Amino acid sequence: MPAAIDFFFDFASPYGYLGSLRIDAVAARHGRDVVWRPFMLGAAFKETGMRPLLEQPLRGAYSRHDWLRTARRLGVPFRLPEGFPMAALAPSRAFYFIAERDAELAKAFAARVFHAYFGEGRDMSRPEAVAAEAMHLGLPAAEVLEAMKDARWKQHLKDATAAALARGVFGSPFFVVDDEPFWGNDKIPEIENWLESGGW
Amino acid sequence: MPAAIDFFFDFASPYGYLGSLRIDAVAARHGRDVVWRPFMLGAAFKETGMRPLLEQPLRGAYSRHDWLRTARRLGVPFRLPEGFPMAALAPSRAFYFIAERDAELAKAFAARVFHAYFGEGRDMSRPEAVAAEAMHLGLPAAEVLEAMKDARWKQHLKDATAAALARGVFGSPFFVVDDEPFWGNDKIPEIENWLESGGW
Numbered sequence: 001m002p003a004a005i006d007f008f009f010d011f012a013s014p015y016g017y018l019g020s021l022r023i024d025a026v027a028a029r030h031g032r033d034v035v036w037r038p039f040m041l042g043a044a045f046k047e048t049g050m051r052p053l054l055e056q057p058l059r060g061a062y063s064r065h066d067w068l069r070t071a072r073r074l075g076v077p078f079r080l081p082e083g084f085p086m087a088a089l090a091p092s093r094a095f096y097f098i099a100e101r102d103a104e105l106a107k108a109f110a111a112r113v114f115h116a117y118f119g120e121g122r123d124m125s126r127p128e129a130v131a132a133e134a135m136h137l138g139l140p141a142a143e144v145l146e147a148m149k150d151a152r153w154k155q156h157l158k159d160a161t162a163a164a165l166a167r168g169v170f171g172s173p174f175f176v177v178d179d180e181p182f183w184g185n186d187k188i189p190e191i192e193n194w195l196e197s198g199g200w
Numbered sequence: 201m202p203a204a205i206d207f208f209f210d211f212a213s214p215y216g217y218l219g220s221l222r223i224d225a226v227a228a229r230h231g232r233d234v235v236w237r238p239f240m241l242g243a244a245f246k247e248t249g250m251r252p253l254l255e256q257p258l259r260g261a262y263s264r265h266d267w268l269r270t271a272r273r274l275g276v277p278f279r280l281p282e283g284f285p286m287a288a289l290a291p292s293r294a295f296y297f298i299a300e301r302d303a304e305l306a307k308a309f310a311a312r313v314f315h316a317y318f319g320e321g322r323d324m325s326r327p328e329a330v331a332a333e334a335m336h337l338g339l340p341a342a343e344v345l346e347a348m349k350d351a352r353w354k355q356h357l358k359d360a361t362a363a364a365l366a367r368g369v370f371g372s373p374f375f376v377v378d379d380e381p382f383w384g385n386d387k388i389p390e391i392e393n394w395l396e397s398g399g400w
Contacts, residue, residue: 044258047257047258048256048257048258048259049251049256049257050256050259051249056248056249056250057247057248057249057370058244058247058248058365058368058369058370059248059250059370059371059383061368062368062370062381062383065381066381066383069380069400072400073390073393073400165258168258168261168262169258170257170258170259170262171259180269181262181265181266183259183262183266184386186384186386186387186390187386189389190273190386193273200269200272200273
């Protein structure tokens, strides 16, 4: 089986949410798996000097418009949550705790968190809300709550973030296919072209 | 005939160059014209706080890689000119001088400048080099040289830049289709989809 696609994202990234709804289907059409890798986008911003989109004149208004328009085109729900953007520490730590048990279950959990946050506009920065999503998947809520406070999973997320930056990741979503980096939701058609044609 | 597509770009923008090689064909397939509108991207950067790509850690290296890769995919020449990025005042002023005479000729001129700069890596910030490209199209070199120094065309470019910003333009390339803004070379497939489907 050819190498899996790495999918880097931040749970507070609208384009990360939009990308998460498509990348597995694109990969599957070409016999590829996708490994989901949440990381802290803020750490990348510190490195690059980039800033949250809505803080930027002109670009903020454009992004807000583009998120809604893209969601409409894809036929998926989108709602900008109150207090956006959240700090996504809680779901990111929980993700890696769950992924150690079961990578597919962690992906299902991430999809639920994304849907709750951007599909329904619910605050997903609170550990209790995150644990409730895990519980819906049959995971023990108390253990997930513990994991989010555990130094081990805090460190794990820090390490995952450092590893992402070391691989050149600076935005969300960010895909790595056959060692080729692709930044942004808008790159998905190009990724599909890459997979189809075996690269250029 | 349906409304023309506005194509905003800076002559020193690699993604602007790459976009310029495709947008007219995409538009023509759907019975649309394209109006080319060079502007000074630096003025937009002042507004948004964005910075030239190569100055940004991680994102700079990515962009360099992505330009070459995209050119390879499209089968077009690409060479990063020495001293990149240039200040594109000279070709931008000349463009508007030529466009007043003949919009199609101005487009042909812009295509020549882009090719000289990013296809061959030649310095196109110098008025003499710009005038030489105009001369190849049968335009009077001396008049083009004069125009680039003329307060009228300096002001014209300032006004065009202010008008672009007033329409929400903050990057290069930037397309406006039926009042819908699309930022970036990667948006071209989406623009095509918009034209095909009549919007979402």
